[in-house]
Amino acid sequence: MDCGWPALQRAIGGRRVGLVTGPTGWMDGVGHVAETLAEHGLLRALFAPEHGIWGDLQAGVHVADGVDPRCGVPVHSLYGAAARPTVAMLDDIDVVVGCLQDASARPYTFALTLSGCLETCAEAGRPMILLDRPTPLGGTVQSGNVAAGHFARIPLPMRVGLSHGELLRLTAAELGWSVDLTIVPLCAAPRTAWYDETGLMWVLPSPNLPTLDSVLCFGATVLLEGTNASEGRGTTRPFELLGAPWLDGHRLAQELNARSLPGVLARPASFCPTFSKAEGQICGGMQIHITDRHAFDGPRLGLHLIDLMRRIGGEAFEINRGSLAARFDDATLVDALLDGVAPDDLWAAWRGPLATFAERCRAVGIAL
Secondary structure, X not given: OOOHHXXXXXXXXXXXXXXXXXOOOEEOOOEEHHHHHHHOOOXXXXXXXXXXXXXXXXXXXXXXXXXXXXXXXXXXXXXXXXXXXXXXXHOOOOEEEEEOOOOOOOOOOHHHHHHHHHHHHHHHOOOEEEEEOOOOOOOOOOEEEEEOOOOOOOOEEEEOOOOHHHHHHHHHHHHOOOOOEEEEEOOOOOOOOOHHHOOOOOOOOOOOOOOHHHHHHHHHHHHHHHEOOEOOOOOOOEOOEEEEOOOOHXXXXXXXXXXXXXOXXXXXXXXXXXXXXXXXXXXXXXXXXXXXXXXXXXXXXXXXXXXHHHHHHHHHOOEOHHHHHHHHOOHHHHHHHHOOOOHHHHHHOOHHHHHHHHHHHHHOOOOO
């Protein structure tokens, strides 16, 4: 398979590049794609997603425009005043190159950033090349509700199970964008491979997703961003630890384990976040331990976590309906959960839309 830096260099063909990337733009044996393109005299501008080019900004912090000190080129923020490049930003650029590691979850901003770049390329008549990385949790599983809105331009599952290249192909086809899109695989690993089966170096895609386990748990505990409970930011195990100062973690773990969800075991744990929610306060909670990653269903666990925290935390557990609805991309689903519909009844209702999503993928040549 034609892949990696040699294939990317041939696809670029000496053209002037605008690059959207972050710290995960690493090519084993070569170096960071931004510095490599700059060394070859091809880089003209950088487009910065959430967390910035070098991953030094926390979640939700707007990225500023500027000049990159390492590459000496302008940096245009795509996580601030603008969510995608303007056509004018491409005036001195022949081709846009994308290189970001995803988190296999719809409520993660990188896929939306790349699709915004592709949309601008369609408007400006510029080609786009994607150095495509394997989706970290393998491409055989999709789970969660299928929705669009805050985090997606087209209806996608919570656990997407597509690489960025597959997702851009699907988006362009379904939205009718006429655009020259070239997909260059980073490696020859099959789409079924988990990231630790690819042989590639793992680079954390954001400051709070340090491990593959944290990425796997993210599909569940990202929902806590819509509540006053801590999702573990400010600890060494973000998205694996969760809790709150008012929460009985032993009871939470015991009741979650009693529900016998496949592939997961909850262990009572206390922790003290150094920043974010409950900063400097002792939290009762638990750590999520993945016992079988192939059986684990993050969005299903997320439903159960919200349900249990409401029951155990009572009035102390606060939910921001708008924020939680944004993570689900579905306010009706949030209303059903808060009205007491059983988590597994909601989970069962996702099967039909997931089957339809698989059919949509097959229609553009993506076999799940």
